[in-house]
């Protein structure tokens with residue numbers, strides 16, 4: 001194990017319950033080493049020390065997220081479980097800085113149990129690549145985890161159940177720096193009816209909810225059909241890298 005001068009720094013961090021994995025990303029200061037070493041040496045030592053702590057923290061999150069996904073796969077809490085083939089919990093790293101929330105699994109997702117693998121998934125992949133983002137670094141899920149019959153819009157009670165049981169826990173566990181809401185359903189699910197649902201007026205905006213930043217945009221399936229929505233979602237995704245470069249909490 002790497003020895004660091006002032007190991008109380010790491011202990012103090014744990015006592016303050018600050019996840020060191022994100023300490024630098026959120027602009028929090030590095031520990032004070034009382035001027036024993038120059039800044040670069042301190043930064044290198046700290047990164048090395050964080051590396052081992054990060055691996056443990058990431059492993060723990062992975063285990064918890066895996067358990068959560070297993071629970072979702074057997075969930076029968078709302079009527080949507082009766083018509084699904086597979087529930088689609090989500091996909092991505094447990095410490096992703098970016099989370100995408102879509103509406104609901106479609107036919108392909110329902111068959112394979114994975115999010116965004118149909119044509120909308122291909123469109124999303126192209127969108128991510130054009131925005132300089134890597135899908136494997138992103139956690140992707142949806143407002144409801146089971147496909148509604150005939151791809152109808154999820155009902156309010158279904159979305160409320162799925163949010164309180166699963167989505168809130170996914171957000172808390174992954175703890176992303178930025179969440180992108182794709183489409184009206186997750187927008188209504190997380191912000192309620194008070195939010196006007198004309199995405200043409202709302203897209204590109206950042207909204208705060210419980211201290212987290214949410215970027216509002218269209219659903220990729222809508223963007224595939226309508227050129228206006230396509231241009232809008234491209235503009236919105238182009239903002240993501242810049243938003244991630246800013247401190248996570250506003």
Ligand code: SF4
Pocket residue numbers: 072075076077078079080081087144145146158161162165166
């Ligand atoms: S949609 Fe959500 S709440 Fe409803 S059965 Fe599926 S996982 Fe459970």
